[in-house]
Structures are given as C-alpha cells and as structure tokens.
Amino acid sequence: MDQKKTTYVIIGGASGIGEAVAKHVNNGSNIVHVASRTTGLDISDEKAVHRYFESIGPFEHLVVTAGSYAPAGKVIDVAIDDAKKAFDIKFWGAINVAKHAARYMTANGTITLTTGMLSRKVVANTYVKTAINAALEAVTKVLAKELSPIRVNAVSPGLTMTTAYKNMDTPSREAMYENAKRNLPAGKAGTAADIAMAYVMAISNPYMTGSIIDVDGGALVN
Numbered sequence: 001m002d003q004k005k006t007t008y009v010i011i012g013g014a015s016g017i018g019e020a021v022a023k024h025v026n027n028g029s030n031i032v033h034v035a036s037r038t039t040g041l042d043i044s045d046e047k048a049v050h051r052y053f054e055s056i057g058p059f060e061h062l063v064v065t066a067g068s069y070a071p072a073g074k075v076i077d078v079a080i081d082d083a084k085k086a087f088d089i090k091f092w093g094a095i096n097v098a099k100h101a102a103r104y105m106t107a108n109g110t111i112t113l114t115t116g117m118l119s120r121k122v123v124a125n126t127y128v129k130t131a132i133n134a135a136l137e138a139v140t141k142v143l144a145k146e147l148s149p150i151r152v153n154a155v156s157p158g159l160t161m162t163t164a165y166k167n168m169d170t171p172s173r174e175a176m177y178e179n180a181k182r183n184l185p186a187g188k189a190g191t192a193a194d195i196a197m198a199y200v201m202a203i204s205n206p207y208m209t210g211s212i213i214d215v216d217g218g219a220l221v222n
C-alpha cells in the first residue's frame, strides 16, 4: 500500500537535543529535514528563514531546538549588546521560524519549541536565559490559539549533557553533571534522548497544545 510520508523539520537538529529528536523520528518511513548554521540556515536572518520554508513546501511537524548560548552574569554586568544577540537567535529566531513555517504546515501539524527551566527557576546570573525562555513560553501559548488547529507546545529541559557545554573545561563540566546527579530528585543529569521523548509526546498527543513540558530531573521542585 502507498502510504503518504510524514515530514519533520528540525531546526537545531545538527547536535544535542535536536539531533536526538531527529534520530527518534527518522524511522525510514518519515522525511526528516535538519537545519542549522552548519547546513546554511541562520534563524536570526528572517529572509533566509522565509526562503528555507519556501524550499521545503508543505509539511507536518516542526521542532525548534536552535540557540543554546546566552551570556551569563548579573544584570548590572552583562553587555546589553550580548544579551540582544542571544535574543536575536533563540527568541527572535524561533519567532522567525514559527512565522514563516506556519503557512506551509498542514492542519494536523505541530510546532514544538524549546525553552528551559530557567524560565521559572530563579537563579542569579542567568537573567538572559530566564528572559528568553519565559518570553518563548508566553508566545507558545499565544501561538497555540492563533495557529489552531496546528498544535503548539514547548519542551522545557533542565540540565542536559549536550554540546551546549563543549566550551567548558572538562573538570568543571563533569563537576556540574556530578552535582546534578547528587542533588536532583531524579538522581541524574539529563541526556538528549531523555528530553527527546517529550517532543515525541507533544507531536503525537492530539489533546496537547499550549503546554510547557518540564523535563528537568525535578529541578523546579528542588
């Protein structure tokens, strides 16, 4: 029997959590497009995003995991230009993507954005991540109304062992993971595969929209 293939677009799928989602949905019977700067797409460039979705055409499922960097530091210390650059990628990039993808998405489609536990966990020296993720969580809910019947959700990861931490020195990175293992209720630091399961749920559960799915080892209840 000739079954129509389902198409997935994973923006940020070249590494980390996005790569794990791509592996999950790439079962041989789906079409999976992965894009990031490595493949030539910078999501902070709205015209490039527009052209990208024009080239893809109609599709069902969009996942956005792009943009893991934001400057750390106190509000009084972080250079505003650096904070704005991080917003341009993760926040405005996700908006660019949702805006230009939506017109090509089928009515049974889904958008799953990525936020992060710092949206609601108050930690000093992280205000840029907090603000970007909180803003994206708010827009996720607005998009769920505006784009219905397309379903729109966000996954909010806690500490996850990915290439996001590749620039840390190895002892500090290992100490951070060990600290999570000792202190989180789940007794471990997250893997990209742990987080990917939440995207699969958001994509496959027809009753889920406007939701923020926390997968953080219990960080928010700690």
Ligand SMILES: NC(=O)c1ccc[n+]([C@@H]2O[C@H](COP(=O)([O-])OP(=O)(O)OC[C@H]3O[C@@H](n4cnc5c(N)ncnc54)[C@H](OP(=O)(O)O)[C@@H]3O)[C@@H](O)[C@H]2O)c1
Binding pocket: 011, 012, 013, 014, 015, 016, 017, 018, 035, 036, 037, 038, 039, 041, 042, 043, 044, 065, 066, 067, 068, 069, 089, 090, 093, 114, 115, 116, 117, 156, 157, 158, 159, 160, 161, 162, 163, 164
């Ligand atoms: N890891 C964690 O502990 C953690 C915790 C909370 C939230 N999160 C969130 O989870 C998401 C995924 O993070 P991750 O841990 O999987 O990090 P990651 O491995 O660094 O993945 C981020 C991806 O974003 C892409 N990217 C960066 N800038 C881009 C741009 N301007 N345009 C297009 N693509 C861009 C990167 O690919 P290129 O370099 O090829 O562009 C990379 O594939 C991020 O939103 C992050 O904030 C992660």
